[in-house]
Amino acid sequence: MAATEPATPSPTAAPANSMENPARFGLMLALCAAFLFSTKPIIIKWLYELGMTALPLMWLRMMLAMPVYVVVGWLAWKRLPLKLTALQLLKAAGTGLLGYWLASYLDLRGLEYVSAQLERLMLYAYPTLVIILGALFFGQTFQRHHIVALILTYIGLILVYGQDLQFATDHIATTKGTLLILASALSFSLYILFSKNAIGNMGSLLFTSIAMGSAALATMLHYGISYGVSLPEMDSTRWLGTIVLAIFATVVPSFLVSEAIKRIGPAKTSVSGTIGPVATTLMAIVFLGEPFGWLTAAGMALVMLGVSRLQR
Template sequence: MEDRKTLWLGIMCALGATALWAGNFIVARGFHHSLPPVTLAFWRWFFASAVLFPFALPHLIRERARVKEHLGYLCLTAFSGVTLFNTLVYVAGLATTALNLSLIAMVSPLFIVILAWLFQGEGMHGAKVVGTLMAFFGVLLLITGGSPGVLLKMRFNSGDLLMMVAALIFAFYSLLVRQKPQGLSMLTFLASTFFMGLAMLAPAYFWERGFSIAPLMPLASMGVVAYLGIFAALIAYALWNRAIMLIGPGRTAVCYYLLPLFSGVEAMIFLGEPIGWVHLVSAGFILSGVALSSRQPG
């Protein structure tokens, strides 16, 4: 049974990743119109890989035999977590509304909890089930602004289907992280998945560039893409992967429900957007749900 220190360290890593991904939404608000979706994804991972490379190179050289031994696993993890996930989110954002994207993204933690239970034997005790449902309800309350009728007015399209696929892929990636081979350091694992994922994304990037008349990389965009690459990709993924290794994908997933809450707080700080009663009540449900889900059985 895990000790309390491990539990809290895992929760803090998951919360740190979620907070950085929330900042991703704040920084990137309206930004997807500046660059095509695959181009945005490509440069995000390019910056992340470039920053990681000098630190990871000695580890990659030292563990090259391990990388070669588990090349199939690393390619699958890279393709799901790097090549596909964020690219599909950016493509979906061109065809659907922010409300639909937010709601469908919140299905991903449910996918992770269910898949971890089905395929990895992670416990589904009463506290985890109740906590997950409480957090999910809090997110619904927050996103709909306390008006359930908003859900009835939603219209679904191809972008929503892509976002649902992206949510399932992220759940699949999170389960793969738990299966990281022994003897493969986290730095080598991150570098391998980043570099392979970027390489697999490159053909789609060059194909998209062939149909685009936009500049290769507008100077005004470089700072934002650098932020997305370093903080929302490199650091956030490192924290998320660490959390999964410490407390498992199920508990880590429930912390993801705090993403819209973090987004609201950051929007208040940086964009001056107000916080009302819906935010406070939603925060109560989400935080209580995360706390319940983190409890050990009995």
């Protein structure tokens, strides 16, 4: 290939390459985050089988992750060339409440009622909500071909929901869980839309630390009101699962997502999680023994097709 390259690069070649490599790296970050996030429902469902419940698990997860965000946030703060205003900090904290407290709590509650496969597909489909909310409230362009993608995605979700109903003993509980996951996806979509400007102002590391820090404080208050100051009953297995959930399915992918948004934008970041539903489905079948039928297969294919059309 070296023989075919010109001796002197064209004036436009260097900028194209300099833009291409950061974009590739941003995509790699987003894909890694998608895979790590795909393990979250598997770990949570396993911990539920061990007797844990949503809010205590969420509280322990946040408390274990909090020291990492404090250290990273402090280091990022010291490197800022210009200090941020109180309003900028409050906006970042409020955005974190949407993405990492409200969305997380709704997600964990929903997982008490639905399969890991349905949960992951519904969260994977949140780019459709980003498109809709972006067009309605953020001045983003909505095009006609988006309609086809939205129809495909939501038909797919209905099919997977039907699969869950087939194997459910309590249809009302399954519907409740589905609505909770949908509300979680809505909350996370707002987080994605609001986070872009904040990340641009303060950088992904500091923004994520502030967002997760505010969510951790909100979770601590939420848990204190509901359970007081007592620790949930724990053993070595529960601790191990909770630590893995906090570090590898929370801390690491949260930083990866913020850095990916910084490099390639929220739209491409949101649609890069194609591997998420597939990875979660395989792990749910192997490790949780969840059923897998033609409705799930067809629904997953439609959802992934719909989201991929949004990317194009």
